Amino acid sequence: MPDAQSPTRKRIVDAATRLFYAEGIGRVSVDAVAEEAGLTKRTLYYHFKSKDDLIAAYLDGRDQPNLKRMAGWFDAAEGGADRKVEAIFTNLARAARHPKWKGCGFLRTAAELASMPGHPAVKAGSRHKTNFEKWLAAELSARGVTAPHMLAREIVLLMDGAFSSMLIHHNPDYIRAAGHAAATLVRARISSTQV
Structure with missing residues (x-):
């Protein structure tokens, strides 16, 4: 189970925040978030079970x-x-x-x-x-x-x-x-x- 406070998780949420806020959640793919975070999609999915969970984390972080x-x-x-x-x-x-x-x-x-x-x-x-x-x-x-x-x-x-x-x-x-x-x-x- 990934640590909810891990630096990698924070990096993913920060990347998602930049992209989701700038472009909207529908226009941003999980691939784009992984690329923005400088991580693999697999690493992203280790920390978030779905894009929906990542979107919720983006808003919770704001x-x-x-x-x-x-x-x-x-x-x-x-x-x-x-x-x-x-x-x-x-x-x-x-x-x-x-x-x-x-x-x-x-x-x-x-x-x-x-x-x-x-x-x-x-x-x-x-x-x-x-x-x-x-x-x-x-x-x-x-x-x-x-x-x-x-x-x-x-x-x-x-x-x-x-x-x-x-x-x-x-x-x-x-x-x-x-x-x-x-x-x-x-x-x-x-x-x-x-x-």
């Missing part, structure tokens, strides 16, 4: 780094919860200007696997979105915002809508607009507690 990045943006922002939430969107809009930015890898993968809701990668994407939503609800709750769980879900809907619009328009203004809407929702919840 979960914590993405959450940490967004939490960092939130924590670094000055002001109340509204400004902190908006800072996540502002930084996403800035990241979206980079030529290698391809949108949300979790949503893009889920779209490619829309007819396979039980796929391990779809489940990995669902876990990531749920983790973000729970983290955000906890942050909002800690700042005294009313109905933090519903508000976190509304913000996730704005974020995912912005990501979807970016796939069509390639214009970061959609992310900034979603951030403005999210901040407005947060302010409305804060105002309702002060009445």
